[in-house]
Amino acid sequence: MQRIERTVLYTIGGSAILMVLVPWLLGKVAPDQVFFEWPYFFEVAIGGLLSGVMYSLVALGFVLIFKASGVFNFAQGAMVLFAALTLVGLIDLGVPAWAAILLTLGVMVLLAIAIERVVLSHLVNQEHIILFMATIGIAYFLDGFGQTLWGSDVRRLDLGLPNQPLKFFDGALMVNEFDLIAALIAGVLVVSLALFFQYTRIGRALRAVADDHQAAMSVGIPLKHIWVIVWSVAGLVALVAGIMWGSKLGVQFSLSLIALKALPVLIIGGFTSIPGAIIGGLIIGAGENVAEVFIGPLLGGGITDWFAYMLALVFLVFRPQGLFGEKIIERV
Amino acid sequence: MIYREAGEFKSTYQADQAIFPIRQDRWFILAILAIAFIAVPLLGSDYWLGTIMLPFLILALAALGLNVLTGYAGLLSLGTGGFMATGAFAAYKLATMFPGLHILAVLIMSGLITAGVGILFGIPSLRIKGFYLAVATLASQFFLIWMFNKFGWFTNYSSSGVISAPPMTVFGDVFVTGPQASATAKYLFVLSMVVIIALMIKNLVRSNMGREWMAIRDMDIAAEIIGIKMLSTKLKAFAVSSFLCGIAGALWAFIYTGSVEPAAFDINRSFQILFMVIIGGLGSILGSFLGAAFITLLPIFLSNAPHWFGMNIPVDMISHIESMVFGALIIFFLIVEPHGLARLWQIAKEKLRLWPFPY
Amino acid sequence: MGERVLGDVILDMKNISLSFGVMKVLNNISFNVRKGEIRSIIGPNGAGKSSMLNVINGVYHPQEGSITFKGQVRNKMKMHEAAAQGIARTFQNIALFKGMSTLDNIMTGRNLKMKASLLEQAFYWGRAQKEEIAHRHKVEEIIDFLEIQAIRKVPVGRLPYGFQKRVELGRALAAEPEVLLLDEPMAGMNLEEKEDMSRFILDINDTFGTTIVLIEHDMGVVMDLSDRVVVLDYGRQLADDVPDVVRNTQSVIDAYLGVSH
Numbered sequence: 001m002q003r004i005e006r007t008v009l010y011t012i013g014g015s016a017i018l019m020v021l022v023p024w025l026l027g028k029v030a031p032d033q034v035f036f037e038w039p040y041f042f043e044v045a046i047g048g049l050l051s052g053v054m055y056s057l058v059a060l061g062f063v064l065i066f067k068a069s070g071v072f073n074f075a076q077g078a079m080v081l082f083a084a085l086t087l088v089g090l091i092d093l094g095v096p097a098w099a100a101i102l103l104t105l106g107v108m109v110l111l112a113i114a115i116e117r118v119v120l121s122h123l124v125n126q127e128h129i130i131l132f133m134a135t136i137g138i139a140y141f142l143d144g145f146g147q148t149l150w151g152s153d154v155r156r157l158d159l160g161l162p163n164q165p166l167k168f169f170d171g172a173l174m175v176n177e178f179d180l181i182a183a184l185i186a187g188v189l190v191v192s193l194a195l196f197f198q199y200t201r202i203g204r205a206l207r208a209v210a211d212d213h214q215a216a217m218s219v220g221i222p223l224k225h226i227w228v229i230v231w232s233v234a235g236l237v238a239l240v241a242g243i244m245w246g247s248k249l250g251v252q253f254s255l256s257l258i259a260l261k262a263l264p265v266l267i268i269g270g271f272t273s274i275p276g277a278i279i280g281g282l283i284i285g286a287g288e289n290v291a292e293v294f295i296g297p298l299l300g301g302g303i304t305d306w307f308a309y310m311l312a313l314v315f316l317v318f319r320p321q322g323l324f325g326e327k328i329i330e331r332v
Numbered sequence: 333m334i335y336r337e338a339g340e341f342k343s344t345y346q347a348d349q350a351i352f353p354i355r356q357d358r359w360f361i362l363a364i365l366a367i368a369f370i371a372v373p374l375l376g377s378d379y380w381l382g383t384i385m386l387p388f389l390i391l392a393l394a395a396l397g398l399n400v401l402t403g404y405a406g407l408l409s410l411g412t413g414g415f416m417a418t419g420a421f422a423a424y425k426l427a428t429m430f431p432g433l434h435i436l437a438v439l440i441m442s443g444l445i446t447a448g449v450g451i452l453f454g455i456p457s458l459r460i461k462g463f464y465l466a467v468a469t470l471a472s473q474f475f476l477i478w479m480f481n482k483f484g485w486f487t488n489y490s491s492s493g494v495i496s497a498p499p500m501t502v503f504g505d506v507f508v509t510g511p512q513a514s515a516t517a518k519y520l521f522v523l524s525m526v527v528i529i530a531l532m533i534k535n536l537v538r539s540n541m542g543r544e545w546m547a548i549r550d551m552d553i554a555a556e557i558i559g560i561k562m563l564s565t566k567l568k569a570f571a572v573s574s575f576l577c578g579i580a581g582a583l584w585a586f587i588y589t590g591s592v593e594p595a596a597f598d599i600n601r602s603f604q605i606l607f608m609v610i611i612g613g614l615g616s617i618l619g620s621f622l623g624a625a626f627i628t629l630l631p632i633f634l635s636n637a638p639h640w641f642g643m644n645i646p647v648d649m650i651s652h653i654e655s656m657v658f659g660a661l662i663i664f665f666l667i668v669e670p671h672g673l674a675r676l677w678q679i680a681k682e683k684l685r686l687w688p689f690p691y
Numbered sequence: 692m693g694e695r696v697l698g699d700v701i702l703d704m705k706n707i708s709l710s711f712g713v714m715k716v717l718n719n720i721s722f723n724v725r726k727g728e729i730r731s732i733i734g735p736n737g738a739g740k741s742s743m744l745n746v747i748n749g750v751y752h753p754q755e756g757s758i759t760f761k762g763q764v765r766n767k768m769k770m771h772e773a774a775a776q777g778i779a780r781t782f783q784n785i786a787l788f789k790g791m792s793t794l795d796n797i798m799t800g801r802n803l804k805m806k807a808s809l810l811e812q813a814f815y816w817g818r819a820q821k822e823e824i825a826h827r828h829k830v831e832e833i834i835d836f837l838e839i840q841a842i843r844k845v846p847v848g849r850l851p852y853g854f855q856k857r858v859e860l861g862r863a864l865a866a867e868p869e870v871l872l873l874d875e876p877m878a879g880m881n882l883e884e885k886e887d888m889s890r891f892i893l894d895i896n897d898t899f900g901t902t903i904v905l906i907e908h909d910m911g912v913v914m915d916l917s918d919r920v921v922v923l924d925y926g927r928q929l930a931d932d933v934p935d936v937v938r939n940t941q942s943v944i945d946a947y948l949g950v951s952h
Binding site for chain 3: 345532533535536538539540541543544546547549550551553554555556557558559560561568572615
């Protein structure tokens with residue numbers, strides 16, 4: 001892992017301070033509209049952090065594919081939806097949960113192979129913008145395909161994960177058990193992936209491919225295999241994200257919109273950084289929640305529609321490459 | 333050989349720089365315009381004019397706007413819907429606050445207001461490029477739609493939430509909006525506006541402005557080195573693009589649907605216009621029209637095609653299949669011809685030049 | 692080469708030092724350029740020659756030193772200012788606008804001289820049309836001069852390397868610069884192409900009086916064309932004099948030229 005720059009620490013520290021200070025101030029200044037109590041604040045913040053972890057999960061899929069193939073995979077959200085739909089569909093057909101999960105994983109691998117064969121191999125040396133737009137095409141295709149296969153009703157996904165509120169400090173602070181478990185699973189996944197990338201041979205090959213397709217091929221790295229591996233791993237991540245979000249919200253079309261929310265996460269964290277995806281997710285999740293509860297009332301509510309993007313926009317102006325992203329130096 | 337330029341020598345630069353230097357192209361365009369202005373309104377049904385041609389023309393205008401920003405200046409934008417909404421609501425507020433205002437004035441002013449908003453959201457583009465910029469434009473998209481939904485001032489505090497565009501006239505007594513407007517009047521009005529604006533944009537992209545945009549798209553460092561000012565060039569791209577999208581939004585609300593609602597301009601609209609530009613061809617005026625035609629006609633084809641084959645598919649399934657077909661087509665185009673229908677058209681013309689000879 | 696009348700100093704680089712992080716790319720370089728001169732910068736690869744050019748037209752800002760251009764002293768150039776004040780350049784790795792034709796690329800070189808507003812251009816009347824045609828005249832003169840008439844409508848991305856280099860030169864010329872910076876204009880060319888390019892450079896200097904600063908590896912070209920030569924090696928300055936003197940300077944021979952013959 002690289003040394004963490006001072007600006008990064010200041011940014012994270014600064015955001016955290018603002019996130020506490022602004023609500024507190026507003027609570028003092030406009031107590032009729034903004035209700036501020038410390039335990040309540042922590043509840044909101046922690047709830048936000050935990051949903052932030054789930055955003056990170058989706059962002060992780062993006063980062064993997066971008067890191068490994070230089071492609072900005074707009075279809076990640078559609079993959080989350082597709083994975084969730086397939087899983088729920090299989091379970092509803094009577095397949096036992098553990099088998100359904102394995103089968104869905106298999107489906108995602110097949111999907112990865114199909115994407116590589118049908119789309120990626122034909123676009124090997126096109127500019128990144130063309131690849132990006134191709135993934136938009138894949139996204140639309142998957143959205144339609146999944147719903148054609150499995151229908152578009154909202155489905156409940158119940159894998160028996162506990163969903164009780166846990167009480168701390170004699171009930172003053174409540175945290176949802178499910179969110180905690182989701183955070184834990186996401187955390188484990190993220191750490192293992194980070195280690196994988198950094199320390200294995202395949203990880204290194206993936207990084208080479210991200211830099212330059214042709215150069216990687218010329219040193220004998222099998223591009224096709226690499227891409228299938230990466231998209232399969234992204235598919236696995238999508239499945240986990242799908243399970244988490246699907247259990248929480250029900251499996252429905254809006255899941256792919258959550259993927260759009262992952263974009264601000266990537267902006268803040270940097271497109272190529274796995275720890276960036278985590279920290280970005282935490283900042284967005286907590287920030288969004290805190291803003292909605294403590295700033296929202298002053299604006300009429302519903303600011304989660306755009307707050308994450310505005311936050312990302314502000315970040316972009318000051319730090320275009322994100323917290324941990326790589327600065328692109330253009331040479332003339 | 334029917335189509336060729338042999339024997340056509342230009343003796344002045346002025347002639348060489350005409351929009352359609354090849355004689356046959358000129359005839360062809362005049363023929364298209366004649367068909368559009370005369371034959372279509374005479375022969376077309378109200379349904380055809382009102383439900384197919386109107387959205388096609390208006391969305392083509394929006395696609396033109398997006399093409400200026402993304403195709404010519406290389407600034408990827410996912411905020412087209414938000415700017416269209418801005419135009420629609422600006423027009424509504426203007427028309428209701430100043431009822432005597434002529435519709436052309438309303439349209440132009442709402443275009444200018446949208447241009448202002450576009451400039452504001454374009455300021456970050458100096459520092460941000462590529463996909464990052466696309467995400468930044470998402471901020472403008474979501475924020476604007478939220479704002480129009482949230483604040484009653486925009487809808488004049490309407491209790492029902494559905495606001496209709498007020499009836500307005502063009503030459504004193506020809507209604508183009510509201511219940512008294514005929515489909516023909518609406519069609520001709522929109523057609524005229526779109527043709528005039530397209531002509532102006534064509535002039536713009538062929539002159540210095542267009543070259544500056546393409547320069548910053550192709551290699552911005554080199555552009556800066558030869559003296560092109562980044563910020564003003566990018567902001568002008570946002571301004572012109574938003575102007576067009578704003579007018580398109582106002583036309584959509586006032587003339588096509590008759591009502592002003594933010595839902596018509598959500599993120600799906602932005603994607604739809606982006607698809608038009610991709611399939612039609614980035615950096616091509618003709619492409620904007622071809623892409624708009626394609627995407628407007630496709631759903632109609634898809635909803636009617638099963639009937640022709642004797643199959644009956646439920647409506648919601650149709651929209652899913654539509655998604656699949658869109659997605660597949662985008663991928664297909666990107667693989668086969670990343671420069672879109674406009675390029676295919678150019679290739680066809682080049683082959684036509686040699687026809688009937690093979691090469 | 693006959694009588695060469697050189698003017699006063701038009702560009703004066705004093706004690707220029709440039710670093711990227713810990714890497715020192717230019718170390719206390721000083722030299723000047725006289726009006727109408729053909730000045731060469733030579734040295735092995737990585738010596739900092741392109742960086743020097745980048746400092747002159749404002750792409751890089753030196754940490755130390757001063758740049759005096761047309762009498763005005765500054766410690767760094769801004770890109771836009773350099774262009775506006777009459778400095779134009781070509782690049783080692785061709786920086787053309789690949790999506791545009793030859794004609795359009797060279798026309799972009801005229802952008803600073805085009806004054807018509809947005810609206811005027813949209814209606815293409817009056818000033819906009821007159822300007823466009825007037826500048827087209829000028830650009831066609833350059834196209835004639837560089838003998839690239841046949842490819843004027845071809846998108847530059849499709850042109851062979853040698854032609855691309857000419858188009859890039861045309862774009863630089865279109866700005867009617869006072870100082871022309873050429874970064875390895877003959878790279879990758881065969882003998883015939885080099886002769887053409889040398890002829891162009893001499894003609895430009897002769898006909899328009901343009902001052903030329905040139906980076907080049909072909910020693911024959913350098914020695915034949917230049918009035919004076921600066922030699923760089925790993926960011927340090929080894930010599931600064933007329934070609935005959937530089938050719939025989941020991942440190943230059945050791946670092947770069949090899950045994951003189």
